[in-house]
Amino acid sequence: MYRLGLVGYPLEHSLSPMIHGSALRIANINGDYRLYPVPPSPQGMAELGQLISKMRHGKLKGLNITIPYKQAIMEYLDVLTPAAQAIGAVNTLFMSDGKLVGDNSDAPGFMADLENIYSKKTVGREVSRVLVLGAGGAARAVVYALGMAGWEVIIAARRLKQASDLVTHILHKIPDLKNTQSVPTNASELNGRFPIRAIDLNELPVFIQQTDPIHLVVNATSVGMFPDIYASPWPEHLELPASAMVYDLVYNPEETLFLHRARQQGHLAWSGWGMLVEQALISFEKWTGIAVPRQLVVQSLSIEGKPD
Numbered sequence: 001m002y003r004l005g006l007v008g009y010p011l012e013h014s015l016s017p018m019i020h021g022s023a024l025r026i027a028n029i030n031g032d033y034r035l036y037p038v039p040p041s042p043q044g045m046a047e048l049g050q051l052i053s054k055m056r057h058g059k060l061k062g063l064n065i066t067i068p069y070k071q072a073i074m075e076y077l078d079v080l081t082p083a084a085q086a087i088g089a090v091n092t093l094f095m096s097d098g099k100l101v102g103d104n105s106d107a108p109g110f111m112a113d114l115e116n117i118y119s120k121k122t123v124g125r126e127v128s129r130v131l132v133l134g135a136g137g138a139a140r141a142v143v144y145a146l147g148m149a150g151w152e153v154i155i156a157a158r159r160l161k162q163a164s165d166l167v168t169h170i171l172h173k174i175p176d177l178k179n180t181q182s183v184p185t186n187a188s189e190l191n192g193r194f195p196i197r198a199i200d201l202n203e204l205p206v207f208i209q210q211t212d213p214i215h216l217v218v219n220a221t222s223v224g225m226f227p228d229i230y231a232s233p234w235p236e237h238l239e240l241p242a243s244a245m246v247y248d249l250v251y252n253p254e255e256t257l258f259l260h261r262a263r264q265q266g267h268l269a270w271s272g273w274g275m276l277v278e279q280a281l282i283s284f285e286k287w288t289g290i291a292v293p294r295q296l297v298v299q300s301l302s303i304e305g306k307p308d
């Protein structure tokens with residue numbers, strides 16, 4: 001029996017069992033993917049310890065980790081992959097050579113979905129300048145992925161300090177940038193000198209007016225996510241950068257207010273569904289060695305119309 005699962009709290013709305021259940025069926029593996037809701041309490045930490053022990057003893061073949069344990073889990077692990085180290089968060093555990101490894105599949109999941117979008121004939125590939133809204137956990141993964149892929153990244157967050165800290169952290173983790181002369185530790189020094197910088201969300205209207213073209217806008221905040229579906233991270237009366245593509249990491253609802261308005265203005269706009277499936281399948285492959293085609297999972301979930 002191939003036992004997989006997700007640890008976090010709360011977990012009621014997780015779609016991971018559906019995606020992994022489908023992947024298990026397609027891969028013809030006799031297994032299951034369970035939810036392990038572990039409340040953040042002393043008793044919860046003991047439960048977390050037991051789940052880790054099951055991983056080490058092969059009773060669990062793989063775990064996903066979500067809020068609030070993406071950072072806290074690190075102290076239990078033997079090895080972190082470079083991506084998990086750079087992002088500073090773990091969402092996938094697997095055993096390798098007797099060692100418990102922490103990885104992060106959000107970054108490659110996001111890039112895989114972006115590649116998928118660009119592979120569509122209607123979308124021109126522009127690896128150039130991207131505006132990322134938010135500086136939380138998902139933003140860290142997205143900024144790392146885009147930075148590694150050579151994009152110029154502008155992070156806009158309501159707490160400039162959070163965004164500046166992310167800039168500083170990421171710059172030290174991307175090898176090409178790290179090797180560029182001396183890396184300043186002061187974020188304001190970094191702005192304009194390196195292709196990743198931070199701005200205050202309030203500066204967005206002025207920034208949009210004055211900056212060079214933006215090719216992609218990514219919402220990595222939780223704004224617009226169920227149940228607050230009538231909220232958008234983008235100021236209502238501010239036009240999106242001309243011809244920018246829009247990507248919203250939020251996948252519930254499938255069309256957020258941000259996406260809806262972007263589409264109304266004629267922008268190509270994609271939800272986080274594709275990333276959700278991609279990051280799940282990257283974890284699944286780590287656990288099973290089997291690369292399940294995204295298309296088969298998408299078909300089996302009947303999520304046509306989503307960004308597949």
Ligand code: NAP
Pocket residue numbers: 106109134135136137138139157158159162201220221222223225233249250251272273275276277279
């Ligand atoms: P997080 O760590 O809590 O970060 C959320 C970010 O949004 C923070 O920077 C936060 O700023 C900002 N924010 C929240 N409310 C805001 C508001 N009203 N105005 C401006 N900024 C606001 O959450 P996360 O883990 O990064 O997740 C963010 C979203 O990405 C969630 O909706 C999650 O479901 C989605 N996600 C999707 C995938 C996928 O596969 N598609 C993967 C991961 C995450 P403060 O720190 O100031 O509150």
